[in-house]
Amino acid sequence: MLHIPLDSICYIIAKAREFQAKEEVVIPETPSSPTEDWALQVLADHSGDYTLTELIESIGQMNQRQRAELVALMWVGRGDYA
Template sequence: MLHIRLEALCFIIAKAREFQAKEGVVIPESPENPSDDWAMQVLADHGNDYSVREIQDTLAEFNGRQRAELIALMWLGRGDYDIEEWEVAVDDALGDLSVRAAEYLLAHPMVSDYLEEGLIAHGYYCNE
């Protein structure tokens, strides 16, 4: 069960799609150095981007469980977890990742597609 309103999820998906459709957004396949905080580096160049700020503002209103669910939703849509492992995925997303959820999510090139697939796995759809 999701603890995030569908409207908020669809808004985040739409804004992530807008952000990553812009020219100049380059997301590395993998970090150059394992100790690099590449999610923060990706967004450092786009800190003034309106779509990024809207996502960050929306996630600032989420509690830790909701941010963890958003990350778990991406993992579910990406195939890292099955729907039967939902609570495990949410538990795994709690902590540092959920605190930096916007940065972590936007550092993944196909986040909007993954989130949408995760929603579908839960039986929900965004009406566009």
């Protein structure tokens, strides 16, 4: 029996997927044209990334047993132990 609430697991999965969807994008200081891909800025990784902060805080609120279960779920979820 897991000691992690299901809604917490779903939240962590959603935040991890959101963070993983981001790409390392280099955005120029000044666009060379108005049609520059400024929308890609949303996908750029930044040191103060809010998604990463939420993920770290969520995992930080777990006790040691819950964190160990989360790691086990991550390994199983990768298909390593199918």
